[in-house]
Amino acid sequence: MRSSSMLPLFIFFIPHLSFSLNQEGLSLLFAKSFLSDPYNVLSNWNPADSNPCNWTGVTCVAAASVTAVDLSSSALSGPFPSALCSLPHLTFLSLSNNGINSSLSASALRGCSALTHLDLSQNLLVGPLPASLPSQLPDLLHLELTQNNFSGEVPASFGNFPRLQSLSLVGNQLTGSLPSFLANLSSLSELNLSYNDFAPSPVPPAFANLTQLRVLWLAGCNLIGHIPPDLGRLSSLMNLDLAYNSLTGSIPESLAGLSSVVQIELYSNSLSGPFPVGFSNLTQLRFLDASMNHLSGRIPDDVFLAPNIENLQLYENNLVGQIPLTISRCKNLFDLRLFSNRLTGSLPANFGKNCPLSFLDLSDNFLSGEIPVGLCDGGALRELLLLNNSFSGRLPENLGRCRTLTRARLPNNCLSGEVPYSFWGLPHLWLLELSGNSFFGSISPAISTAANLSMLLLSDNQFSGPIPEEIGTLSNMYEFSAANNRLSGSLPVSMRKLSKLGELDLHNNSLSGELLRGVQSWKKLSQLNLADNELSGSIPSEIGDLPVLNYLDLSGNELNGEIPMELQNLKLIQFNLSNNQFSGRLPPLLAAQAYQNSFLGNPGLCGDLITGLCPRVKGERNPEREIIMWLLRSLIVLLALVLVLVAVCFYWRNRNPNLALPAVDRLKLKLTSFHKLVLSENEILNCLDEDNVIGTGASGKVYRVVLENGDTVAVKKLWGASKKGCVHEGFGDGFEAEVATLGKVRHKNIVKLWCCVTHNDCKLLVYEYMPNGSLGDKLHGSKGAQLEWPTRLKIAMDAAEGLAYLHHDCVPPIVHRDVKSNNILLDAEFGAKVSDFGLAKAIEKGRQSMSIVAGSCGYIAPEYAYTLRVTEKSDIYSFGVVILELVTGRVPVDPEFGEKDFVKWVGCVIEQKGVENVIDQRLDLCFKEEIRKVLNIGLLCTDSLPTNRPSMRTVVKKLLEVAHDNMLKPSIKDPKQA
Known part of the structure; x- marks a missing residue:
């Protein structure tokens, strides 16, 4: 029965409605009754105000x-309020x-024939696009259905809107070929079909x-x-975006005929x-990005x-030759990126x-000559x-007056002379990199104004004189490198105040x-x-108390005394x-094989690693043995205490079960659905027992729940402050709003968040179930051999595609904050989907817990130590x-690597023994070349400097190139058929 036909019943059963309210007011109230x-x-949609225009x-x-x-x-939810079509x-x-969160049926829009503007974007609508829309809405001028869950092909009738x-x-889930019949819409001024899973299709010349x-x-x-060269005939076109596809061939010269175009991507x-x-000829062109092509x-x-x-971006191509002299005649250019090409000349x-x-990046070319003196004359x-x-x-003197400069990276050139005095003290400069040149002179005291x-x-210059x-x-100083x-002179005493210092290299x-x-502040x-x-x-003994120091090299000096x-x-x-x-004698714990080459050339030292000196006299105490025995005794006591605590916890848990919520609490639960899914709160809660646990993580425990209709879901019960039950106080509207945002994310490589069950004392997240579990479990468990290289x-x-969607296609961008193999889940065909994206941020809003928002051991980007911020670049690391x-098949945290430094271990093994020694022995070396390419992508992503890491969009492109170059089909899913 149509909702509009139910309007008389609505009036009949609510007798308190004021009959001064007109028919349109009644229709609005009826529509409201279907919405949460x-x-x-x-709140002011109320018959107390008889004028609905207010x-x-x-x-x-x-x-x-x-x-x-x-x-x-x-923040409204519920089915499409078809009663509005009674207006x-x-x-x-x-x-x-x-x-x-309903489908959009033909009956739902019956009566809306006068509509000229319909915007249902960023909702949870599902099912096919209604083929009847063109005939039902003949006057429609604007149709906006972005970021829903519409699926299937675009109906051919959509080419008939008059x-x-x-x-x-x-951003829907539309399939089939790109709808070329939309070329029949002769009055169309804006066509946006981006980010749908269409079958491989050419751009329709029509x-x-x-x-x-x-x-x-x-x-x-x-x-x-x-x-298609024919696109050059679109004389009214202002914005052309064909990015992030698999287009080949050359850029047609006919695009120079787009006389109105402002932006080309x-x-x-x-x-x-x-x-x-x-x-x-493009007199209106302001932005051109043809980067990451060939x-x-x-x-x-x-x-x-x-x-x-x-804005001109042509980076990561194979452009050769010189930069034209005509570049100096660009009166509006503020962003020029030509890096990673083969450009020459000056x-x-x-x-x-x-x-x-404002932004100039010409890195990784073969450019020569002097840096132009007027680069900053525009003042931006x-x-x-x-x-x-x-x-x-x-270095041009004029750059010393460039007070807007925030980053200056000039390493590995042939620059020389003294750095201009005022350049050292630019107030907004946070990164100054001059390594690998021939600069001389001293570091100026003017650096004090570089706040x-x-x-x-x-490093690698000819700077001289004392450090000021x-x-x-x-x-704010984090890294000071001036090696070689x-x-x-001596180290300035004032350096003791650099509390954010993370790396000091003056060798x-x-x-x-x-x-x-x-230096306790370090x-x-x-x-x-x-x-x-x-x-x-x-x-100084206090160096041994620095909590995160893991690299110490004082060799080749004149230091003395005992260690x-x-x-x-x-x-x-x-x-x-x-x-x-x-x-003197080596400290006992340093007299280990791992440090056997750490003390060479110190003839006065003695210990188990160094023979011939400091002989032990009869009756002398053996401090090494005493320490070892003390450690063994302490370990035995500690193990005994742990066993007692485990027994107590087990007894308490059996006496105080808390897996299910009391019946009175269940009545207060609220289910917020983000997808079309038939379930009830009790259906979920009845399955939250230990037999259904499939995983436990930093943010909660995960259960496998089979619904009454046979569907399977994964339910995460978020930890409370004590990890005894559900999440407790502090999770208000901020948490729910954040999770609601995550529930609207749509991508084939993102795990679906079906719904959220909320209560003052409990938060349950219901996810799409992934039968093959996490990548971490699969890769490092007993079945790791199943994962062959393809x-x-x-x-x-x-x-990578899932993360690229979060970073580049969500507005605002979503930072995952805890990327790791255990948060990459595998479906039945080993397709990968990213999970737990943004959840740490949601939890942070309710409870300031840095252990949650910082990431996981072995995956944390090095800059987190001094910024305490997680960004897109942290995700990429x-x-x-x-x-x-x-590539390696190893877990990122292993005693063999030292203190959580998997990345440096990989680099050292490659440098000393070659690539073959880091590749997982379970992999077939017939894939060695492509494994090496992917390994290089991983090393690029884990660069210690965030600015050197590629964007996730670039990572996707590089991985796709590896698959393409080696004739691998991205659709490989079954490891047995790979």
């Missing part, structure tokens, strides 16, 4: 006729960004017939073949050949002659003088990235004096390398005190660790 309104947004989201014209209803972002004059309806101007179907088209977005539509395809000429040849001069070009001398340049330069080229000459400086990288005392004022220079200089004492220091200097005196016993406290993966003047590569690609897991 947790925040009382519709109600929230309602717009009227004369005679109190409702013409528009806008309830976007109101005879309704032309505008928006329910965007809610939880409307007046449609805008159609957006982004789209060139849409002469009024202003926006064409086909990103992530599984496009193949060439870009072609990145992440397989386009090849030279870049076309004629772009100077373009070659030189950059045409007229690309830079497009008079309004602001930059125009006046480049930057006539444009508001923030990032200057010229690393790995052959630039020469001095934001976090990384000062000066002013460096101790840089409270000619620095002299191979001429530093003298004693080591700093009183609690974040992980690396200290002062080797090959002229330091003297003894080692402090406190150094035994450190968990060192690199330790070298060789070639000094130490004497399957592992497919898992890596699936997970963690994913790099997962790639290394897939």
Whole structure:
């Protein structure tokens, strides 16, 4: 029965309604009765106010006729309120960004024939697109159905809308070929089909017939073949987005005929050949991104002659030749990225003088000549990235006045001379990298005004003189590397105040004096390398109390005295005190085979590793034996205490079961559904017993629950503060809003969050069930041999696509915060899906628990130690660790690696023994070449500097290239058939 036909019954059974309320008011109230309104947004939809034109989201014209209803972002849920179609004059309806969770049937929209604007984006609508829409809504101008769960093919009838101007179907689960019949919509000005799982299809040449088209977005539509030259006839087109597909061939020169175009995005395809000429004709062009393709040849001069070009990105291609002189005539250019090409020659001398340049990245080319003096003359330069080229000459004096600069990376060039005095003290600069050049002179005291400086990288130059005392004022300093220079004098006492210091590398200089004492504030220091200097005196005992120090190299100095016993406290993966003047006995725990080469060249030392000195006299106590015996006794006592505690906990648990909620509490439970799923709260709660536990993690315990209809789901019961039951106090609207956001995420490589069962004292999350469990269990368990290399590569690609969706396609972007192999789940065919995304953030809003938001041991990016922030780059580091897991078959935390340093272990083994020695022995070495390529991607993702890590979009492209280059089909799913 249609809801509108039930309106008389609605009036009959609610006699208190004021009969002064008109028919349209009654229709609105009837629509409200079908919706859940947790925040009382519709509280003033009340018969007490007989004029519905005063109600929230309602717009009227004369005679109190409702013409528009806008309830976007109101947290409403329930079925589509078809009673709104009883409003005879309704032309505008928006329910965007809610939880409307029904299908969209033909009957639901019956009566809405006057609509010109329908926006149901960002909801939970399911099922096929209704084929009847064009005939039911003949006046429709704008149809917005983005980010729902619509599935199946786009109906052919959608080519029959008589007046449609805008159609957006982004981010659904649509299949079939790209709907070329939409070319029949002659009045269409905006067409957006991005991010659907269409079958591999070419761009329909017929789209060139849409002469009024202003926006064409086909990103992530599984496009193949060439870009049709016919698209150049779209003279009204302003925005063309064909990114993130598998397009091949060259960029057609006809695109230079898009006379109105403002933005062209072609990145992440397989386009090849030279870049076309004629772009100077594009007088409106402001943004051009053709990065991450296989373009070659030189950059045409007229690309830079497009008079309004602001943003040009052509990085990661194979472009060769020189940068045209015409670049200096770009008066609006603020973002230029040409890195990772094969460009040669020098930059125009006046480049930057006539444009508001903000971001310049020309890294990894073969450019030479001097850095143009006017790069910052526009007063907007923030990032200057010229690393790995052959630039020469001095650093321009003008850069010392570039107060907007935040990053300057100029390593591995041929630059020389003194660094301008004022350049050292730029107030917003946080990264200054000059390594691998021939700079000389001293580090200026002007550095004291560089208040934001976090990384000062000066290694492999000819800097001389003392380190200025002013460096101790840089409270944000994390890394100071100035190895292989000619620095002299003693370490400034003020450096003791650098509480955020994480890495200090000054090896191979001429530093003298004693080591700093009183460095207890260096609690974040992980690396200290002062080797090959002229330091003297003894080692301060407090160095042994630095909590995260794992790299200590003081070799090649003139240090003396005994080695402090406190150094035994450190968990060192690199330790070298060789070639000094130490004497006395080695601390017992340092007299181990792991450190057998750490004390060479100290003739006064003695111990079990060093024979011939310090002989033990008869009756002398053996301190090493005493320590070992004390440790053994302590261990026995500790084990006994653990056994007693386990017994007590087991007894208490049996006496105090808490797996199920009391019956009175069950009545207060609330189920919030994000997908179409038939279940009840009790159906879930009745299965939460220990027999159904399938996993336990940092955030909760997971149960396998079989529903009455035969479907299987996974239920996560979040830990409370004491891990005794459900999550307790502190989880209010912030948690529910965050989980609601996660419930709207739609991607084939993201585990579906079906629903959330909430209560003041309990949070249950109901997920899609993944029968093959987690990648971590599969890879490191007894069945790890099942995962042959083609399957592992497919898992890596699936997970990368899921993370790329979270980072690049969600608005705002979602940072996973705990990427690890145990959060990558496998379906019945070994397809991989990312789980627990954003959950740590949701929990953080209710309970400040850094152990939850920081990630998992072995996966945490190194910068977390000094920023305490998890970003997209942190996710990429963690994913790099997962790639290394897939290649090596090892768990990231192993005593063999030292203190949680799986990444450095992989690097060291490769350097010393070769790639073969890190590859999982269970893998077939016929895949060695592609394994090596994937290993390199993992090492790139785990670069210690966040800015060097690729984006997840780039990682996906690189993995796809590996699969393509080795004739692997990404659809491999069954490991037995791989």
